[in-house]
Structures are given as structure tokens and as C-alpha cells.
Amino acid sequence: MKFHPLTGEFARAADETEFLTSQLPRTRSLLGFTLLFCVIFFQLFFLTDIAALGLDAALRETLPARLGVALIGGTGAWLAYRRPLSVAGTRLAASSAEILSLGCFMVVALARSNEVHWHALSMVVIQVVIYLYIPNRLAYATAIVSGGVIVFLALVHYLLPPRPVADLLTMGMLLAMINTFGILAARRFNRVAREEFRLQTQLKRLAERDQLTGCYNRHYLNDHLLGAELARARRFGHAVSVVLCDIDHFKHINDTFGHHQGDHVIQNFATLLQGMTRQGVDAVVRYGGEEFLLILPVSGLAGASALADRLRDAFAASTFTVDGEPVPTSASFGVAAFDFSSKDLRVTLPDLIVAADKQLYAAKRNGRNRVESVELAA
Numbered sequence: 251m252k253f254h255p256l257t258g259e260f261a262r263a264a265d266e267t268e269f270l271t272s273q274l275p276r277t278r279s280l281l282g283f284t285l286l287f288c289v290i291f292f293q294l295f296f297l298t299d300i301a302a303l304g305l306d307a308a309l310r311e312t313l314p315a316r317l318g319v320a321l322i323g324g325t326g327a328w329l330a331y332r333r334p335l336s337v338a339g340t341r342l343a344a345s346s347a348e349i350l351s352l353g354c355f356m357v358v359a360l361a362r363s364n365e366v367h368w369h370a371l372s373m374v375v376i377q378v379v380i381y382l383y384i385p386n387r388l389a390y391a392t393a394i395v396s397g398g399v400i401v402f403l404a405l406v407h408y409l410l411p412p413r414p415v416a417d418l419l420t421m422g423m424l425l426a427m428i429n430t431f432g433i434l435a436a437r438r439f440n441r442v443a444r445e446e447f448r449l450q451t452q453l454k455r456l457a458e459r460d461q462l463t464g465c466y467n468r469h470y471l472n473d474h475l476l477g478a479e480l481a482r483a484r485r486f487g488h489a490v491s492v493v494l495c496d497i498d499h500f501k502h503i504n505d506t507f508g509h510h511q512g513d514h515v516i517q518n519f520a521t522l523l524q525g526m527t528r529q530g531v532d533a534v535v536r537y538g539g540e541e542f543l544l545i546l547p548v549s550g551l552a553g554a555s556a557l558a559d560r561l562r563d564a565f566a567a568s569t570f571t572v573d574g575e576p577v578p579t580s581a582s583f584g585v586a587a588f589d590f591s592s593k594d595l596r597v598t599l600p601d602l603i604v605a606a607d608k609q610l611y612a613a614k615r616n617g618r619n620r621v622e623s624v625e626l627a628a
């Protein structure tokens with residue numbers, strides 16, 4: 251998980267999507283809260299319009315723009331709180347609220363043409379809010395804020411009463427400086443949030459996965475998989491199969507070629523198991539040293555046995571070499587299946603594992619490099 255040097259976001263699109271998806275509830279509430287807050291404050295400033303322009307002129311010249319912000323920001327806040335917005339949806343709501351509200355702000359600035367310095371100060375506040383409080387992609391925020399600053403300076407120069415060039419220059423420099431600091435602060439903020447996410451992901455992986463193979467570990471099997479898969483199978487009433495598999499004569503491989511090469515054989519086997527099972531559906535667990543457990547939801551005995559045979563075949567056919575010399579490898583498989591549509595509450599996944607272990611033992615006893623299967627009866 252590497253960071254983009256300019257934005258502080260993740261460099262790989264898949265990592266960034268994973269992060270943003272995990273943050274979506276937080277993003278939505280931050281977006282909703284900030285937009286609501288901005289809308290309320292912007293409406294309260296109508297009192298200053300009355301003080302500056304008088305009630306009639308304020309109603310005519312600034313109220314429509316202020317109500318425009320209320321409509322845009324309010325809709326964005328409502329969407330964020332009430333609708334199941336996706337990451338793209340939150341960005342669309344944030345960007346459109348930012349652009350349209352900036353437009354409404356320019357209308358108010360035009361109407362109150364003698365208060366340029368107050369408008370410049372308001373631009374600073376808007377920049378801070380966009381960079382630090384409205385969750386959006388940094389590239390979009392930068393484009394919107396920079397565009398807003400350019401339009402504002404053009405408005406001051408061409409449409410408002412003439413001002414000394416030095417005044418305009420100072421204003422431009424100050425706004426550019428705030429823009430730069432806003433980008434730097436947002437970048438740092440992006441980075442800190444993602445550092446935390448990266449650390450959490452690593453910790454989770456360390457807690458759930460075996461380091462050598464990347465398969466789930468026994469701890470994760472016992473604490474999560476067994477209970478969750480059993481509950482799902484009973485609820486939806488489908489069959490579940492488990493497969494226990496063990497590399498044949500592995501001690502011999504270790505003794506002949508060393509533990510380091512033995513580790514490679516284990517890794518090869520694990521890669522094959524992970525590659526040939528359904529991602530996100532089946533679970534591959536490192537059950538012991540060179541022993542693995544597969545949990546196959548929605549798989550009956552025939553399907554699980556056929557899969558085990560394909561795995562057996564593939565491992566036996568794979569060529570593992572040490573110093574250019576091929577090393578023959580094979581594995582034995584024990585399969586056990588149960589159809590949970592029977593609603594028999596006595597059978598659990600540990601029962602299936604015990605049954606699969608017996609089948610594995612039988613496969614070893616019957617000559618290894620083979621599959622033995624059993625279906626548990628209700």
C-alpha cells in the first residue's frame with residue numbers, strides 16, 4: 251500500500267477504493283454535517299445583507315443566491331444522511347455543492363460591491379472548509395478552489411469598483427498562499443488517515459492469516475469461520491463440504507532438501523489451493539504444518555470430491571525443482587459433506603472436520619495421492 255507523493259492518497263486505485271469504501275459511513279456523516287452547518291451559517295449572514303443593503307435590496311439581490319446555497323447544500327446534506335450514497339455519489343454531491351455554492355457566493359459579493367476585503371476573508375474561510383471539512387478527492391478540491399479564486403479575482407478586477415493594483419496583488423497572493431497551505435494540510439490529513447488504515451489492515455492480516463502462505467490461520471477458523479459458516483448454512487439450508495489435505499511424505503522432502511525448500515513446497519501447495527477455489531466464497535485454512543482445511547459452502551459431496559480430485563491431480567502434475575532436479579510431490583485428501591437443508595441441528599462444522607480427518611487418514615492408509623469422501627447422514 252504505497253502513497254501518492256502529491257495527494258497523500260493511495261497510489262493504487264484498488265487500495266484507495268478499499269479505503270474509501272471502509273470510510274463511507276464516516277464520509278457521509280461528515281459531508282452531511284458540514285453542508286448543513288455551512289447552509290445555516292450562510293443563511294444567518296443574510297442579516298448582514300440587510301444591514302449593508304437595506305431590507306428591500308437584500309431581498310432582491312442576495313436572498314435568491316442565499317436560498318440557492320440552502321437548496322444545493324441542503325439537498326447534498328439530505329442525500330448524505332438519507333440515501334445510500336456510493337463513494338462516487340459522495341464526491342458528486344461534494345463537488346457540485348462546492349461549485350454551485352461558490353457561484354452563489356460570487357453573486358452576493360457582486361451585490362455588496364464595497365466590501366471586497368470581507369469577501370476576500372470569506373474566500374479564505376471557504377477554502378479552509380473545502381480542503382479540510384468537505385470530504386472530496388484532493389485533485390477535485392484543488393481544481394474547484396483554484397478556479398474559484400481566479401473567478402473571484404477577475405470579479406474584483408473587472409466588475410467591482412476599481413481598486414489599486416497593489417490591493418489586488420496582495421489579495422491574490424494571500425489567497426494563493428491559503429490555497430497552498432490548504433492543499434498541504436489536506437495532503438497531510440489524507441496521509442494520516444490512510445497510514446492508520448494501512449496499519450489496521452496489516453494488523454488484521456497478521457491476526458487472521460498465516461505468514462508463510464497467506465491462508466487463514468487456526469485462530470481465525472475457530473473464532474470466525476466455524477460459527478459464521480454454520481449459521482449461514484443453517485439459515486439458508488444449503489450443503490457444506492470440508493476438505494482436509496496433507497502433503498505426502500513431507501518429512502522426507504524436509505530431510506532431503508532442507509526446511510527452506512520444504513517451505514517452498516508448502517507455499518506452492520497453498521497457492522494452488524487458493525487459486526483453484528472460489529475467491530470470497532471458499533475458505534482455505536492452514537490447519538497444521540503441511541495440512542490444509544478447505545471450507546466449501548453450497549457444495550455437496552460430488553462437487554467437493556471432484557474439486558479435491560482436481561487439486562490432487564494438479565499438485566501431482568506440478569513440477570517443483572531443487573537445483574534443476576524435479577522433486578515429485580503429491581497430497582492426500584479427505585472430504586466430508588453435510589446437507590444442512592435437513593435442519594438437523596446436531597451436526598456442526600467440527601463434526602465435519604473430524605469426519606474429513608478420518609477420510610484423510612484412510613487416503614494415507616490406502617496408498618496416498620488419493621481422495622476419500624464421506625457424506626454425513628441427518
Ligand SMILES: Nc1nc2c(ncn2[C@@H]2O[C@H](COP(=O)(O)OP(=O)(O)OP(=O)(O)O)[C@@H](O)[C@H]2O)c(=O)[nH]1
Pocket residue numbers: 462496497498499500501502504508509510511512513516538539540614618
Ligand atoms: N519446512 C517445513 N516443515 C514443516 C512445517 N510445519 C511442519 N513441518 C514438518 O512437516 C513434517 C510432517 O511430517 P509427518 O507428519 O511425519 O508427515 P509426512 O512425512 O508428510 O507423512 P505422511 O503425512 O504420512 O505422508 C514434520 O517433519 C514437520 O517438522 C513448516 O512450516 N515448514
